[in-house]
Amino acid sequence: MDQLPARPPRLALPDAEPVVALRGLTKRFGKVLANDQITLEIRPGRIKALLGENGAGKSTLMGMLAGRLVPDAGRMEVHGREVRFASAREAIAAGIGMVYQHFMLVEAMTVAENVLLGQEPGFFLSPRDMERRVAELAAQYRLDIDPRARVGDLSMGEKQLVEILKLLARDSRVLIFDEPTAVLTPAETFRLFEALWSMTAQGKAVVFISHKLEEVLAIADEIAVLRSGKVEAELRPEEIGSKADLARIMIGKDVLLEVDRTAAEVREQVLDIRNLNGLGLTDINLDLQRGEVLAVVGVAGNGQKALVEAVCGLTQPPKDTIFILGKPWREYYADPDWKHTLSYIPEDRLGLATMRNKNLVDNMLLTTRKGFRSGPLLQKARAVADTRELVRKYDIKPGRVRVLAWQLSGGNLQKAVLARELYREPRLIVAEQPTQGLDVAATEEVWRRLLDARDMAGILLVTGDLNEALQLADRVAVMYRGRVVAQFPVTDRDQVDKIGLYMAGVTDF
């Protein structure tokens, strides 16, 4: 992420009174102290980053600020006056708005209708008038969006702009963003950052919750690090020497942001893609050996999805273009064995990788059931025992096998998927955005597991995170508009430096 746009000069607002002041906020859930004596000030015209691992208490803190949770102790002040919110409605009325990770939008309605829902000027509505008002608001903050578009037709980035417009239409003075970049492509992330700067330039206060260090360093005016429910440190970006320093404060121990990576022995070929044309792809030639990691990188939406779906059997590629474990695609997918074959770790953990309302045993059986067959029956007892063993080995919290998939946190769910897929001792692993939305500790663990898996498999890693690609891969392939525009070993520093250009489609220098 070294291509974030240049930050505009910071406004000098040294004397600005805080819009919101939190004084000793404390919140307890049963025995767990989620927030312990939090004191923070949020000032207009500034971006305050709230950095912390999953479970550090960020969401609890913002829940109190946004009126969804009631603090057990401590005070909240808005413009110096003490407030107590009984509901999100009261927080919004006080000028505090939140953009959640899961958008609260009506897909079937237009952008204008969504933005002005509950904010309409009179009893009767004029679509043209509503669209004009929203267009003016968007122009004021330089947000690029068509007020007449149906929200269901928009990209994730555009939907987020609609959420932002909703808050701006309500004259929110404090805008809280909960992991706003988790769902965005790099290009959309840049646009979001520009929008945030535009808002702070006009006097809004922004709270940016994240666990992505690069982003926090790039965007924040002030950084508050949360750890175990306490404010561990309050810093300015210029006081921070390196990413590793910041990570150390956040984790409380040294993290290996650079994983220790020794080359594995390269053995037989497990994936061969020859002259793949079609499915929105052009002239794809890739090969992968056991013991190797091939990273496919690029801006989201440049054909990575189509490639993964074809390799993993979700869509059918043209004849004689994809060979898996030495077999043509059709022959391989006619009757793939459950073990020693291809394992797929999808991006969509709760939709494609798991069944949200089933427990871990059933979710384990989703791809391994052929291994628990005896005639027409299923050896459920053995499946439970094996799942229990995996839960223990991978330290999947809360440590029970009867827990339902949706009840797991992102990191634990991904560990469960990984555990299941590695249980199959695959020869080829397709890992799609395997650490998206995970905290540093979970990311590190996923990385280590994948590197260890090189002994048995070749890994096709599809990722939007360049750092991840460079940490794990032996070779990198850059995709742009359905083509592989460059392919090179990570040891080729020259080429690695040009990845940003390749991702933008520039190949002639």
Place this chain on the structure above:
Amino acid sequence: MDWGILVALLAAAVQSGTPVLFATLGEMLSEKGGVLNLGVEGMMSVAALAAFLTAYFTGSPWLGFLAGGLAGACLASLHGVICVGFLGNQVVSGLALTILGLGLTHFFGTPYIGLAAPGFSKFAVPGLADLPVLGGILFRQDALVYVSYVLPVAFWFFLQRTRPGLAVRAVGEMPAAVAAAGLHPLRLRLFAAVAGGFLVGLGGAYLSLAYTHLWTNGLSAGRGWIAVALVIFAFWRPGRAVAGAYLFGGVMAFQLRLQATGTNLPSSLLLMLPYALTVLVLALSAWRGRGADAPAALGVNIEPEG
């Protein structure tokens, strides 16, 4: 076939389509707000009786009409309390409502079978009634039919051009967004269900006050179910509901005509025609994949935030 017969047939189509139109719009309003109500048949039936009894004892057909709407609203609020308030299953509650409604009507209506109440009679709208063809079809009807001409336009205007209409549509699609906007999703749903029930009740009242003036059992005769089907056929749009209701009314009128002229087709087959048409129409709209036009949160209750 000369013009006179065709005009008479189409006029009859409009008349038999009218109660279905009221009910279809009522169910559509409820569904737009996210509440699936399969109790339309029972609600129409109870409303028909309530309207008849009110008109019979007060002598005022308009009071009867109002009473029909209120009866529909009452039953719908029962459904609303069960589903919106207590998170009951919408399908089960709706089916129960149908059975309850038909049972109540039978029980309380039987003593009045064969009695007549003052109802609505046809009259010509001055001026308009003399239009060629159209005048005979549309403007020599009873007052309630004229009310039904205005209704779809008002319905569309309410949903698309007013603040509560926008909120009702939103609560049928994404209740969480409505809550986030500072509105009250549960109240909106209850409103949609009850207001929809009122319209359904008006459709029921039409049956006993205008379609016939005599009380008899089984007046609703499956029209409630047709209305539920027509909402899907109409892709939740009032304009298409008008087309659907009159199409159904046309087939109903046509088969009655055919029976009256005496064909050798068995009458039970003819009676089946409108319902067969409904099945056909539903299959066609499913085949065209328009189920996706349904409100996204239709039939999904709003769980309290944990």
